[in-house]
Amino acid sequence: MWSPPGTARSYGLLTTGTSAGSTGGFVVASGTGATVALGISGTTRGATYDAFNLLGSANQFGGKLDISFDNDTLYSVGTTFNLFAMSGTNTGDFGAVTVAGGKYDGLTFSGPVNGVWTSTSNTDGQFLSFSEITGDLVVVPEPTAGMIALVGVGLVGLNRFRRRTGGKPTADVG
Secondary structure (H helix, E strand, O other), X not given: XXXXXXXXXXXXXXXXXXXXXEXXXXXXXXXXXXXXXXXXXXXOEOOOEOEEEEOEOXXXXXXXXXXXXXXXXXXXXXXXXXXEEEOOEEEOOOOEEEEEOHHHOOOEEEEEEOOEEEEOXXXXXXXXXXXXXXXXXXXXXXXXXXXXXXXXXXXXXXXXXHHHHOOOOOOOOO
């Protein structure tokens, strides 16, 4: 799945197990020195980004997850990359999640907190969230940007309310 940076990439989909919920499972990177490296250059699962279908009933995460963005695309907020589709349960945690390349180069992840890794934000006010529970990597807005927008909407509403009432408090007629 992974190719060195600067070379033509081929993306793929690795399926483990025979059917959804089949007995057994797959160990995704065993030990602290093991690494799973996945590349992303678009939003089509298995064609423009690497992914796993983990069909066993018990799968295990471990080692390190390296994600490489292979172009300079700034993905829309809400873009979801389903890196690990799981039919059973998973155990364990990645010891680290890293990202390199493109608009997301240099982001660092912390976690997991309740199975979710969260990155620092990029210069465009986005950060990445990776869930070990769902296997999804999601582009999300920086929390402060969302809060600023929410406060702005509240202030606009308050201003309109004041204009409508003439800026005077309303009496409760009961």
